[in-house]
Every structure is written in structure tokens, then in C-alpha cells.
Amino acid sequence: MDLITVREVRTPTTRAELRFGPGELPLGGGTWLYSEPQPGLTGLVDLTTLGWAPLEVVGDVLSIAATCTLAELTRLPAEPGWAAHPLVRQCAESLLASFKIWNTATVGGNVATSLPAGAMTSLLSTLDAVAVVWTPDGGERREPVVELVTGVRENTLRHGEVLRSLEVPLGSLRSRTGFRRVALSPLGRSGTLVTSRTAPDGEWVLTVTAGTTRPEQLRFDEVPGERALADALARVDTWYDDPHGAPDWRRHVSALFAHELRAEALSPAPTPPARPFVHRPGPARSAGTPTRGGTA
Numbered sequence: 001m002d003l004i005t006v007r008e009v010r011t012p013t014t015r016a017e018l019r020f021g022p023g024e025l026p027l028g029g030g031t032w033l034y035s036e037p038q039p040g041l042t043g044l045v046d047l048t049t050l051g052w053a054p055l056e057v058v059g060d061v062l063s064i065a066a067t068c069t070l071a072e073l074t075r076l077p078a079e080p081g082w083a084a085h086p087l088v089r090q091c092a093e094s095l096l097a098s099f100k101i102w103n104t105a106t107v108g109g110n111v112a113t114s115l116p117a118g119a120m121t122s123l124l125s126t127l128d129a130v131a132v133v134w135t136p137d138g139g140e141r142r143e144p145v146v147e148l149v150t151g152v153r154e155n156t157l158r159h160g161e162v163l164r165s166l167e168v169p170l171g172s173l174r175s176r177t178g179f180r181r182v183a184l185s186p187l188g189r190s191g192t193l194v195t196s197r198t199a200p201d202g203e204w205v206l207t208v209t210a211g212t213t214r215p216e217q218l219r220f221d222e223v224p225g226e227r228a229l230a231d232a233l234a235r236v237d238t239w240y241d242d243p244h245g246a247p248d249w250r251r252h253v254s255a256l257f258a259h260e261l262r263a264e265a266l267s268p269a270p271t272p273p274a275r276p277f278v279h280r281p282g283p284a285r286s287a288g289t290p291t292r293g294g295t296a
């Protein structure tokens, strides 16, 4: 859609050039911004020209640039011990989108849009990610993603603040995770998305998104009993009501999923598949010879 009130799209290459006048907003992939009228919008500041590396391991965190696209995120290589790795694709595929959106929408744009069905919010909340926010005075602040998103299209970002990156503790990636999602139609927006994460120290974290107006997280020192889980779920009161599901249905299926995930967490962890043996062609073979996969 043409945004007919936009007069200027700026393309900064340094932080010093990153500033926002009244009526100006950050531009990530533009998949939400260009999908509906934006009354009062006079300018866009394109974050993708800042050239941030999409994915970097820095110390004990995986740093995901806000401008990392969904497609780039799904290409995150699985390191040994990253039991949570499958959750990345499970969440990315929960965002119902064409290949155009998949290749353009950014992780930061998804969190900043703050829709209940924000699949990157689901992923990052589950993994205890911390948002690094650049403030207009040249400083930065940090806030857990689970707290940054506060409601439907609501978050703690103020005008002029920019999500710079999302930091995932490597310990979270070493956790065992579980995933359940339902939508009213096969290609529909998520009605509810429930994840679980068993941390290496035994802590059990249940996260509900899409079914609630903001991420809801229940934390237990260990996998809880049925009763303790039911009691904690009964205290959740933010069930979302929109054409993608009624609140009572969302509450019911979320609880069903939560109990399934609890049982799953109590069962022995599946053995990771053996590393596939890949035959590497020797120098005598032509460069075009395909390699064959097999089991060792």
C-alpha cells in the first residue's frame, strides 16, 4: 500500500544519523507498516541500512539484530547441545506469511508490532531474551522481551527508541523445549501458542502467547504437579478476544497444551539423532558430483 503522507525515507549508516522527528518511525522490513494506512506518518528511518550483523554469539549470549529477517533466523546453525534449536523454526513458521514476508519481516519489527500472534515475541519470551533498546539520548536500556510487550499493539518503546538487538542467553538454547499451537483454520493466525522450557538447572517455564493479550509466563523451580500448574493457569486473566478465537476457547486449549507439555517434560528426553555421515568427494571426482547423505 502507498503511504501517501510519507515525505521522506532516510537511510542512516551510523548511529549518529539515527534520529526521529515527530511523525517519523523506524522501518524494519515494512511488512506491517505498508500493510495498512498509517495516519500521521510523515517519515520513515530505514534501519536496514545500518548494516547490523544478523546473528552473532557474543560471550554467553546469541545476539539477534533487530533487523535480522525471519528467513535469516531460521538459518541459525544448530550448535551441539542447543536442544532448543527446533523452537526457532517452530515459532517462525507460526507466523503465517508468504515467502515475501518471510524474507523481509524482521525479528525486531515483529516484537515492536506487538501483536498477540507475534511469533518472535513467543520465541524470545520463551528463551528469556533481553531486548537491547537504543534511546534517543545516545544511551541504551535493557528489558526482558516478556515485559516489553504489554498488550495488543502496546509495548514499552517510546518515540525515538529503537530495538537494536535481542540477546538470548546460551543457557536458554541448551534447554529442552516443547511447543503447541492451534489456529481456527489450517492457514489461520495463531489462536494460542504455548511453549515450555526446562532449563539445565531444572527450572520449568511455561509461556502463553497469541491466546493472551500479552505474553504470560509461569515459572516453577521444577516441573510442577498437575494441581500447581492448574492453579497457576487459573490466575491468568488476559485471554484475548478477536476473530481468531474466543477467550474461553483460548483458555481451554492453552490449559490442555500446558498439561501436555508438563507430561512431555516429565518423560525422558528424546535422544538427539546421530550426526549424518556425509561422504566428501575426493579430488579425482568432478566438482559437480553430488554428495550423498547416510547414517554412520
Ligand SMILES: Cc1cc2nc3c(=O)[nH]c(=O)nc-3n(C[C@H](O)[C@H](O)[C@H](O)COP(=O)(O)OP(=O)(O)OC[C@H]3O[C@@H](n4cnc5c(N)ncnc54)[C@H](O)[C@@H]3O)c2cc1C
Binding pocket: 025, 026, 027, 028, 029, 030, 031, 032, 033, 034, 035, 047, 066, 067, 094, 095, 096, 097, 098, 101, 104, 105, 106, 107, 108, 109, 110, 111, 112, 113, 115, 116, 117, 118, 119, 157, 161, 162, 163, 164, 189, 190
Ligand atoms: C499476510 C501477513 C501475515 C502476517 N501474519 C502475522 C502474524 O501471524 N503474526 C504477527 O505478529 N504479524 C503478522 N503480520 C504482520 C507483520 O508482517 C509482522 O509482524 C512482521 O514481523 C513485522 O516486521 P517488519 O520488520 O516488517 O516490521 P515493520 O513493518 O517494518 O514495522 C512494524 C512496526 O515496528 C516498528 N519497528 C520496526 N523495527 C523496529 C525496531 N528495530 N525498533 C523499534 N521499532 C521498530 C515500526 O516503526 C512499526 O511501527 C503479517 C503481515 C502480513 C502482511
